[in-house]
Amino acid sequence: MNTDSSQKPRFVHEVSRLNGSNIPELLAMAAGDKKFFWFGLNYVQVVRLDAAPHFAARPLSLSGNWHRMRLESTATAFNGQRWWYVCPECGKRSAAMYWSPDKLACRKCMGLRYQSQYETFSSEFERLCHRVRKERIAIWGPNEPDVEFLMRKPSSFKRPKGMRKKTFRRKLERLQALDALWSGVALRHLNSWTDGE
Structure with missing residues (x-):
């Protein structure tokens, strides 16, 4: 988690992300498939590792490090299910995964804030x-x-x-x-x- 208090707060709208609208595309991928997800001018390359929803993601960067990522579902009313990202840093469910050149994590682990928190x-x-x-x-x-x-x-x-x-x-x-x-x-x-x- 970002604890440097001298750094100005970064807000969620300033950072590239995978959100709930990307989950159906991720689930439709077969094992071994690769796909690029764009957010503005930034992208993340995702590879599905196996039949279970386990993935490896590599944000656009010079280092080219891969980060493991997985999806998890919870039951909803009327026998439905909702899919979540599981943060590779803290292991908690999240509706979105944010990425920087060297990190893929949830909002809290990235140290991101909502603009409304600083109004x-x-x-x-x-x-x-x-x-x-x-x-x-x-x-x-x-x-x-x-x-x-x-x-x-x-x-x-x-x-x-x-x-x-x-x-x-x-x-x-x-x-x-x-x-x-x-x-x-x-x-x-x-x-x-x-x-x-």
Whole structure:
């Protein structure tokens, strides 16, 4: 695990990865098959070692070191199964494998962080604005006109096509409670500006 605190944090969106969408391709490979998986301009070469889901992966690098990697499944509801990567470093299941020129590992072993873990807000007001916008976009999407205009009440937007009425009501009620909280904080925030005059 990356413990160097002087190094700036690296985020998951900055690093190449194999994710869940690559698993069907990996499982379809026969023993001995080789395949390249691209992520932007970087790639990893994967070789299936045997009939069990065991693989060797070699990221694009000058060293050309191979790393062992395997897949594991867990049972889901209705007799289904979900496949996971097993991290070669810690042995834990992971939804994605990240690679650098000399390493293939899970997010934690690579020392990667999510951008949202480092978001800083100077006030409760900014934090609430961000939460309300995020909830609105989760319901109506980023392309809905005025979705980020917080003065427009959530009840003025139509139910998104394809969303169940019950789901929409539940999400809308949660958003309206958050919006009411935001309104109170916004009023205090505006009053703090006028009190200073």
